[in-house]
Amino acid sequence: MIRIAAAGDLHVGADSEGTLRPALMEIAEDADAFLLAGDLTKAGLEEEAHVLANEVEGIGVPMVAVLGNHDLHSDQADRVRGRLEDAGVVVLEGETHIVHLPGASLGVAGVRGFGGGFAGASATEFGEPEMKRFVRVTIDAASALRAGLDRLTTDVRVALLHYAPVRDTLHGEPPEIYPFLGSYLLAEAVDTAGCDLVLHGHAHRGTEWGITPGGVPVRNVAQPVIRRAFAVYTLDPEAAVARSGSSA
Amino acid sequence: MTDAPGPYREESLRQALATDPRVMEQELDVSIAGDRVVISGTVPTEDRRAAVTEVARERFPDLQVDNRTIVPTLPASGGEERVT
Numbered sequence: 335m336i337r338i339a340a341a342g343d344l345h346v347g348a349d350s351e352g353t354l355r356p357a358l359m360e361i362a363e364d365a366d367a368f369l370l371a372g373d374l375t376k377a378g379l380e381e382e383a384h385v386l387a388n389e390v391e392g393i394g395v396p397m398v399a400v401l402g403n404h405d406l407h408s409d410q411a412d413r414v415r416g417r418l419e420d421a422g423v424v425v426l427e428g429e430t431h432i433v434h435l436p437g438a439s440l441g442v443a444g445v446r447g448f449g450g451g452f453a454g455a456s457a458t459e460f461g462e463p464e465m466k467r468f469v470r471v472t473i474d475a476a477s478a479l480r481a482g483l484d485r486l487t488t489d490v491r492v493a494l495l496h497y498a499p500v501r502d503t504l505h506g507e508p509p510e511i512y513p514f515l516g517s518y519l520l521a522e523a524v525d526t527a528g529c530d531l532v533l534h535g536h537a538h539r540g541t542e543w544g545i546t547p548g549g550v551p552v553r554n555v556a557q558p559v560i561r562r563a564f565a566v567y568t569l570d571p572e573a574a575v576a577r578s579g580s581s582a
Numbered sequence: 583m584t585d586a587p588g589p590y591r592e593e594s595l596r597q598a599l600a601t602d603p604r605v606m607e608q609e610l611d612v613s614i615a616g617d618r619v620v621i622s623g624t625v626p627t628e629d630r631r632a633a634v635t636e637v638a639r640e641r642f643p644d645l646q647v648d649n650r651t652i653v654p655t656l657p658a659s660g661g662e663e664r665v666t
């Protein structure tokens with residue numbers, strides 16, 4: 335079994351020092367890898383990334399992350415990313431990363447994603463340049479996600495996002511803001527390329543459990559939702575291989 | 583700055599809580615009834631919980647601030663879910 339620990343929306347600030355490390359020091363007993371679903375910092379400042387780096391450094395499991403909207407707020411995402419990578423966190427934006435574990439390989443395709451909404455009530459690439467740019471960000475993220483998942487030939491494949499791919503995990507949020515919380519295009523990418531699990535954050539008032547229309551489990555791992563430092567999901571590599579074989 | 587008129591006051595505080603560097607939480611709920619403003623939702627630290635009260639007091643010095651935000655304690659995992 336592959337054991338994946340996951341959390342999002344840590345919103346680490348200067349005042350977060352020491353708040354996460356005690357729980358994270360136990361993570362290696364529970365999990366084989368730690369995936370971080372964005373909004374790692376409060377304001378996207380390098381010094382906040384530095385605080386987080388100190389919280390996670392040396393916890394004893396491979397770490398893979400995507401950034402969230404908070405991490406982009408101060409226009410220094412490159413420095414945030416750099417600081418996290420110095421601490422051993424692999425930060426993905428359209429790329430993939432493979433974690434080689436003793437019994438199996440875990441592939442992660444990571445994109446931040448963006449909004450736009452869900453089928454029947456979603457934004458279209460039409461009209462004002464600002465509107466078209468908005469929708470284009472999501473379209474580009476979805477195609478990067480699809481391409482990333484297509485490239486992965488690992489035993490288990492996970493899509494790591496910040497924005498939500500389905501409505502299910504938004505339950506609890508005001509429906510008016512769904513278009514700011516995610517896009518069906520991300521689920522379409524997942525269902526087209528196939529994968530074993532989708533992780534996202536961003537929707538603090540949402541719920542943990544959901545599923546794509548194609549049947550892929552979705553988990554909202556925002557800390558205010560899971561109410562733990564991290565959730566742990568176990569996946570059977572044999573089951574994953576069987577499924578990707580049957581859908582091919 | 584002139585204060586926003588009645589119906590806009592809740593949203594003006596919600597926007598302030600989302601963007602003020604002391605708080606920066608996008609998902610807090612704000613409601614004003616009579617001379618009381620109630621704020622709820624979750625924030626990650628006690629410092630940010632205190633800042634919620636600060637920002638609300640600065641914006642509405644005449645209102646009583648009822649800060650019902652919570653700082654969740656985050657235990658280590660506590661069980662795993664078998665997905666496949």
Ligand SMILES: [Fe+2]
Pocket residue numbers: 343345373402404536537538
């Ligand atoms: Fe967040």
Ligand SMILES: [Fe+2]
Pocket residue numbers: 373402403404496535536537
């Ligand atoms: Fe977010």
